[in-house]
Amino acid sequence: MRKYKNYEEALCYIGRLPFEQSESNMKRYGKTLIHHVPDGTTLHLKGLYGTCTFISQANSEEFLPVFANNPQELRAFLEHIIKVEPFFSQGVYDMLLVLRLQDWAHEQDPERNKVLQGAALSLLRRDNTVFDKALVLCQMHNFKDGVLYLYEKGKLYQQIMHYHMQNEEYSKVVEACSQRYGDQEVCLWEQALGYFARKEENCKAYISQVLQYIDQNNLMPPLLVVQTLAHNSTATPSVIKDYLINKLQRETQQIEDDERKIRQYREETAHLRTEIQELRSSA
Numbered sequence: 001m002r003k004y005k006n007y008e009e010a011l012c013y014i015g016r017l018p019f020e021q022s023e024s025n026m027k028r029y030g031k032t033l034i035h036h037v038p039d040g041t042t043l044h045l046k047g048l049y050g051t052c053t054f055i056s057q058a059n060s061e062e063f064l065p066v067f068a069n070n071p072q073e074l075r076a077f078l079e080h081i082i083k084v085e086p087f088f089s090q091g092v093y094d095m096l097l098v099l100r101l102q103d104w105a106h107e108q109d110p111e112r113n114k115v116l117q118g119a120a121l122s123l124l125r126r127d128n129t130v131f132d133k134a135l136v137l138c139q140m141h142n143f144k145d146g147v148l149y150l151y152e153k154g155k156l157y158q159q160i161m162h163y164h165m166q167n168e169e170y171s172k173v174v175e176a177c178s179q180r181y182g183d184q185e186v187c188l189w190e191q192a193l194g195y196f197a198r199k200e201e202n203c204k205a206y207i208s209q210v211l212q213y214i215d216q217n218n219l220m221p222p223l224l225v226v227q228t229l230a231h232n233s234t235a236t237p238s239v240i241k242d243y244l245i246n247k248l249q250r251e252t253q254q255i256e257d258d259e260r261k262i263r264q265y266r267e268e269t270a271h272l273r274t275e276i277q278e279l280r281s282s283a
Contacts, residue, residue, distance in 0.1 A: 007036040015044050023048060023059070030066035034073060041066075042073040046080040061091040075099045093128040094137075101141040117145060124149055157181040161188055165195050170206050178213055189219045193228050211243045215250065222247055 011033055014025045026033075026045060033041040049060060060081045067074035078096040081088050100123055104116040124134055124146055131154060138146035151159045160181065164172040173195065177188050193210050196203040207229070214220050220228075222244065229240050 061089040
């Protein structure tokens, strides 16, 4: 092959060989063929793993070095492998995840970027995902959706909160507590309140929103709320005042409701006693 440099003819010859011989020759000459006949070589390698069901998991990974400096062909080969091999190797998964993340990171077209985002997430949802390794790759490529998905999958709700806080996504902080994870970890509300209390800019609206939910669901003792807000350099006294007034009003209303029920129960009890006494004394 090196003497005559007829790469296409060599590829055709290898393609006619039995599987074991064809595989062996591709491992030996694959780098040269992929350089000169990239499409045909990739197609042949995909064919090796399209018709044979007895291939071991290690075999497909052994061909990855063949695609050095040929990311497009490598991507096509890996996409084929995950379709035809039910249990492909970890090396195949890791390499494909890197390529999908790179594609997403460099895509400028919004619609295409969204498609690539979905492709990367679908790979993260597979059982092959190794949490720590996948998380590092998503962080390296600034793949926010992947990072948050892995945190949620690992039930690392405080890490999700911390992520939104680092990026100063105030509405996401509140949303994470009120709509997603606050019921599972009540401490997230204290974390959110403390975060807004430490911010330099005026976060009065967010503080009020968090306080309202805490008050309605009785998630924090009033003393702890006041202590948390006391560290806030920008929160006006009206924020604490409004919270305490609302808290006292709710408790007062609750006391009045309890007293009303007590009176009602007493009246009903007295009425029942009267009826019982009448039944005992009547014929």
